[in-house]
Amino acid sequence: MEITRTLGTYSQMYWLLYLLATIAVVVFAIGIERQVRRWRLGQGKLRDRLDRPLTRILAVVIDILTQRRFRRAQHPWHFHAFIVWGFALFFLATLCVMLQEHFGLPTFSGVWYLGLKLALDLFALLVLAGVSIAVWRRWVKQPVELSRPAGSALPLVLIALLPLTGLLLEGVRLSRDDDLWARWSPVGYGVASFFSGLEPQSYSTLHQGLWWGHLSIALVFIAVIPFTRLFHLASGTAALFFVDRQGAAALIPLDFSDENATSFGVGTIKDFHWKRLLDADVCTGCGRCQTQCPAWLTKKPLSPKELGEALCTQLSNKSPEPIAGTAVQEEALWACTTCRACEVQCPMAIEHVPRLVDLRRHLVLAESHFPAELQTAFRSVESSGNPWSLPRQGRGDWAQGLDIPLLADAPDSEILFWPGCAAAYDHRARRTAQAQALLFHQAGIKFAILGAQESCCGDAARRTGNEYLFQSLAAKNIAALSPYRVRTIVTGCPHCFNTLQNEYPAFGGQWEVVHHTAFLQRLVGEGRLPILVAPRSAAVVYHDSCYLARYHDMTTEPRFLLAKALGQNPVEAPRYGQETFCCGGGGGRFWLEERTGDTMRGERFRELKACGTQVIATACPICLTMLADGLKEDGGEGNIRIHDVAELLADACLPGGFIDIERRPL
Numbered sequence: 135m136e137i138t139r140t141l142g143t144y145s146q147m148y149w150l151l152y153l154l155a156t157i158a159v160v161v162f163a164i165g166i167e168r169q170v171r172r173w174r175l176g177q178g179k180l181r182d183r184l185d186r187p188l189t190r191i192l193a194v195v196i197d198i199l200t201q202r203r204f205r206r207a208q209h210p211w212h213f214h215a216f217i218v219w220g221f222a223l224f225f226l227a228t229l230c231v232m233l234q235e236h237f238g239l240p241t242f243s244g245v246w247y248l249g250l251k252l253a254l255d256l257f258a259l260l261v262l263a264g265v266s267i268a269v270w271r272r273w274v275k276q277p278v279e280l281s282r283p284a285g286s287a288l289p290l291v292l293i294a295l296l297p298l299t300g301l302l303l304e305g306v307r308l309s310r311d312d313d314l315w316a317r318w319s320p321v322g323y324g325v326a327s328f329f330s331g332l333e334p335q336s337y338s339t340l341h342q343g344l345w346w347g348h349l350s351i352a353l354v355f356i357a358v359i360p361f362t363r364l365f366h367l368a369s370g371t372a373a374l375f376f377v378d379r380q381g382a383a384a385l386i387p388l389d390f391s392d393e394n395a396t397s398f399g400v401g402t403i404k405d406f407h408w409k410r411l412l413d414a415d416v417c418t419g420c421g422r423c424q425t426q427c428p429a430w431l432t433k434k435p436l437s438p439k440e441l442g443e444a445l446c447t448q449l450s451n452k453s454p455e456p457i458a459g460t461a462v463q464e465e466a467l468w469a470c471t472t473c474r475a476c477e478v479q480c481p482m483a484i485e486h487v488p489r490l491v492d493l494r495r496h497l498v499l500a501e502s503h504f505p506a507e508l509q510t511a512f513r514s515v516e517s518s519g520n521p522w523s524l525p526r527q528g529r530g531d532w533a534q535g536l537d538i539p540l541l542a543d544a545p546d547s548e549i550l551f552w553p554g555c556a557a558a559y560d561h562r563a564r565r566t567a568q569a570q571a572l573l574f575h576q577a578g579i580k581f582a583i584l585g586a587q588e589s590c591c592g593d594a595a596r597r598t599g600n601e602y603l604f605q606s607l608a609a610k611n612i613a614a615l616s617p618y619r620v621r622t623i624v625t626g627c628p629h630c631f632n633t634l635q636n637e638y639p640a641f642g643g644q645w646e647v648v649h650h651t652a653f654l655q656r657l658v659g660e661g662r663l664p665i666l667v668a669p670r671s672a673a674v675v676y677h678d679s680c681y682l683a684r685y686h687d688m689t690t691e692p693r694f695l696l697a698k699a700l701g702q703n704p705v706e707a708p709r710y711g712q713e714t715f716c717c718g719g720g721g722g723r724f725w726l727e728e729r730t731g732d733t734m735r736g737e738r739f740r741e742l743k744a745c746g747t748q749v750i751a752t753a754c755p756i757c758l759t760m761l762a763d764g765l766k767e768d769g770g771e772g773n774i775r776i777h778d779v780a781e782l783l784a785d786a787c788l789p790g791g792f793i794d795i796e797r798r799p800l
Contacts, residue, residue, distance in 0.1 A: 137244050137315060151349065158353040165360025166368060169415060172449055176408035183376040183409060194374045198222075203481040206422075206713070210271070216264035217293060220257040224296070227254055248318045255304070255321040258297035265294040279421025279439065289364045292355045299348040301325055306344060310337040369416040370482050376409055382474055382487035383685050384636040388495065388601045399495025399599065401456050403448040406492065413484040414445040423476035423486060428716040428738075433731025434469035438476040438486045441466065445489070458493055458501075467493050468505055471734070472597045472721030473680035478712050494599030508598055511725040516603060519589035519610075520555045521725060530585035532557065532564040536571050541582040541618055549574070549581035550620045550645075552634065554627035555590050556755035562762060563755035566778035569792055570626050570650050573784050577662040581624070587614040593629040596637070598722035605641065612643045626650040626780065628681035628754045629720070649682065651691040651753050651779055658698055663787045665698060674782070675745040676704040677738070677761065678714035679754035687712070692753045692779045699779075699786040705745050715741060717760035724756050739764025743774060750776045 197203055201218060204211035227250055230241035242250075268290055272282055305325025308316045309332070316323050332340070359367055386407065388398050400406050406414075423438035424430050430437050444461040447453075458464050467490060476486040497503045514523040530540070532553065541550060551574070557567035574581050592607035623645050625631050635647035657663045674696055682688040689711045696704045709715045718734025728734065739761050742750050752758050761776050777793065784792035 137247055154349070154353050158357040161357040162359055165357075165365075169360055169365070169369065172415065173408045173411045175404045175449075175452070176406045176411040177404075178407045178409070180408075182407075183378070186379070190375050190377075193377075194371060197374050197483075198371070203483065206479055210267070213264040213267035213271075216257075216260040217268075220261035220264070220297065221293075223253055223257045224300075226250075248315060251315065251318040252320070255301070255319045258301050259321060261297045262294060265290050277421070279424045281419025281421065281439070281443065283363070283419065286363055288358070289362055292351060292358070292364070295351045296348070296355065299344055299351060303341065303344040303348055305329060306337065306341045310334075310341065363418065366416055366418050366482065369412060370418075373409075373412055373416045373482050373484065376412065377483040378409070378485060378488070380636060381477065381485060381685075382472060382491075383632055384640070385488055385491055385596060387605070387640050388499075390602060390605065397496065398499040398601070399497070400489070400492040401458075401496045401500060402454055403445065403452070403457065405496070406445075406489065409485065410445075410489045410492070411449055413482075413489065414442060414449050416482045417442040417446060417484060418482065419443065420481065422479040422481065423484075426475040426479045426713070428471060428473060428475065428718065428734045429466075429469040431715075432718075432728075432734050432737055434466070434728075435463050435730065436466040436469040441490070442484065442486075458497055462493075464497065464503070465730070467497070468726065469730075470721050471680070471716045471718060471723045473716035474684040475680070475713075475716065478684050491597055491599060494597075495601055496599075498599035499602060504599070505726055507726050508600075508722065511722075512595065512600055512603055515590050515592075515595060515607070519607075520559055521590065521594070522555075522559055524559050526586045526589075529558045529588055530583060532559075532567050533571065533583060533585075536568060537575070538571055539582045540585045540587075541620070542587070544580070544582040545618050547580050547582035548622065549579055550615070550618075550623045551581045551583050552588065552591075552623050552625040552627075552630055553583070554625060554630040554755065556759065557626055558588070560755065560759060563758055565793075566626055566755055566758065566780055569778065569780040569784040570624075570654075572788055572792065573654060573657070573663060573780060574624075576787055577657045579657075584614060589614075591627075591630045591633040593633045594722040594725060596633075597720070598725075608638055608641045608643065612638065612641060615643070615645075620645055622646045622648060624648050624650055624653045626753075626755065626778070628679045628685070629756065632681050632685055649686075649688060649691070649753070651682070651695060652688065654780065654783060655691045655694050658695065658783075663783070665786050666789055667786045667791055672700070672749055673702070673747040674700055674704045674749040674751045675707055675742050675747045676710070676779075677707065677717070677742055677750060677752045677757055678710055678712075679752060679757050680714060680716050680720055682753060683712050683714050692751070695779050695783050696751055699783045704751065705747050707742055707745055709741065717754075717757045717764075719756040719760040724760070733764070733767065735760040735764035736767045737764075739768055743768065743770070748774060749782075750774060751779050751782060752776070753779045 198218065201211060201215040204214055230250065233239040234242040271277065272280060272286060301321055302325060304319055304322030306329050308319065308322050309326035309329040359365055389395070419439060421439050427436065427438055441462050445457070448457060448461050458467060470490050472487045472491070474487055477484070480486065511521045514521050518524060519526050541547060551571065553567040556563040589607055589610050591611065592604035595607065596604035623634055625634065625647065628649060631647055631649045634643065634645065654663065676692060676696060678689060693704055715738045716734055717738050718728065750761060752761065758776060758778060765774060765776065781793050
């Protein structure tokens with residue numbers, strides 16, 4: 135006996151079905167076209183985001199089916215996954231029916247049919263459970279981060295009605311037909327008991343009414359997608375496809391040679407790149423970005439969610455008004471550390487950091503309106519190549535007595551070591567550069583430094599909006615390196631690492647750039663840096679730098695080195711890895727005072743202190759300085775030591791050690 139069921143119950147009415155379906159699709163297309171016209175108000179071309187199309191398509195499919203972007207941090211995601219997976223299965227079943235009914239393919243028969251029946255029933259329940267949880271969260275629990283705009287209920291009603299009418303329809307069918315495979319629809323089989331004993335005509339009338347009702351709900355669902363909160367089904371898919379593969383790691387350069395340019399950065403909504411306008415539309419107000427934003431969590435006026443909603447309002451109104459100072463407070467724009475906590479948590483892949491930097495660019499380049507501390511830093515970097523106006527000739531003083539040649543004297547060096555501004559000038563951070571250099575010597579690496587020829591990489595200048603200064607610094611550094619055959623640059627600063635690796639290539643700087651933790655891991659793995667000192671018993675908690683963990687997913691390298699140096703894995707903070715909490719120094723905030731709310735450095739230090747270790751390790755000179763300031767704020771100087779990973783490794787690998795964890799002051 136063939137395992138299947140009779141289809142085409144109302145085949146004589148298919149013409150009406152196709153007419154209604156055509157109307158629904160036309161309404162859907164009109165709505166989508168209207169939304170696309172909004173995005174086309176922005177700048178840039180579609181081809182900007184069409185590289186590697188197959189990779190993009192595969193990434194979208196994986197994102198949707200695995201719900202991996204929802205499975206982050208402490209946020210409920212199962213209810214959303216139930217709905218997505220359920221509707222994916224409903225679509226598959228509809229496709230199978232169509233293929234068998236219209237093309238004669240056996241896609242709704244055999245063991246496959248039985249498995250599909252069972253899955254459809256179970257996932258119909260899961261979809262209803264998912265809707266119930268969503269309703270409970272939105273209108274009962276009401277978490278503060280979750281927006282509840284008008285019209286939020288309609289999508290959930292439609293989502294619930296589809297599986298509900300489907301189960302009722304299946305129940306009526308099973309109560310009417312002598313189906314040998316009825317128990318493979320356990321929920322429908324249970325529903326069927328409520329309809330037993332009806333007259334044949336009543337069965338027919340009820341089934342036909344439910345069938346057309348179920349169909350109508352499905353077609354209404356399709357038609358209203360562009361006009362309701364359901365639009366994120368389409369816009370979210372588009373946002374995932376068009377996501378910048380490098381993201382905030384490489385900002386879009388401004389073209390200062392464009393004679394037709396009347397302004398730089400983003401002043402009004404139409405100045406944004408078209409993808410930023412798509413991002414404004416795709417936001418669902420879930421608030422995941424807000425719950426992870428270090429500025430928001432330390433009582434600053436910045437909320438990534440509220441910024442996105444303000445931009446959406448500006449876009450809907452096609453507002454000619456300036457964004458900064460009207461739609462969003464300027465103080466909020468300067469509170470961002472560009473840590474990307476918001477982007478990592480966003481299930482819609484909204485590019486929060488680039489759009490905020492675009493707004494900063496306009497304030498700096500077009501309005502000359504920015505915090506006074508930045509003016510001092512900009513002038514210092516422009517004149518001295520560092521933010522402290524210290525002499526260029528002193529940039530290599532940290533290397534005195536370490537037998538490190540200048541690149542001009544050793545042009546064939548296999549490695550150029552780039553310490554960065556902090557390690558070159560800051561008294562405490564110098565120790566990290568010295569530790570790295572001594573480890574390179576110990577491993578037999580031939581390396582050199584630029585010395586006075588090195589200038590600030592421009593990371594902070596770029597992320598505070600001074601693109602012109604950044605490009606001049608990039609040109610200066612690239613010109614300084616061009617006479618030499620530099621192939622590999624090693625740096626101990628994650629900000630320099632990101633800038634040299636991801637942003638300089640747009641201006642002609644092409645090198646292999648390696649962070650010192652990855653380079654040292656390679657040396658230890660090759661046996662070139664054996665552990666010479668017995669591992670210490672002191673426990674260490676590791677602080678992940680945002681620009682390592684979130685920008686480059688580099689979390690294993692520093693932990694590998696700490697495990698080797700200390701003979702035990704580091705203690706993990708409550709927020710670690712890609713969920714690390716920012717020290718407060720990124721995005722140019724290193725140059726600015728925190729005058730509102732709590733300090734981010736203090737918040738992070740207290741969290742690390744609560745781990746109960748005597749040593750805090752990091753792999754970023756900015757994090758080192760910020761955490762040291764957090765220690766001072768806490769009044770605990772002398773109780774806890776803060777060290778770079780390289781210092782701890784040097785203490786274990788150098789014959790005479792490098793630091794005394796128990797006694798050496800910071």
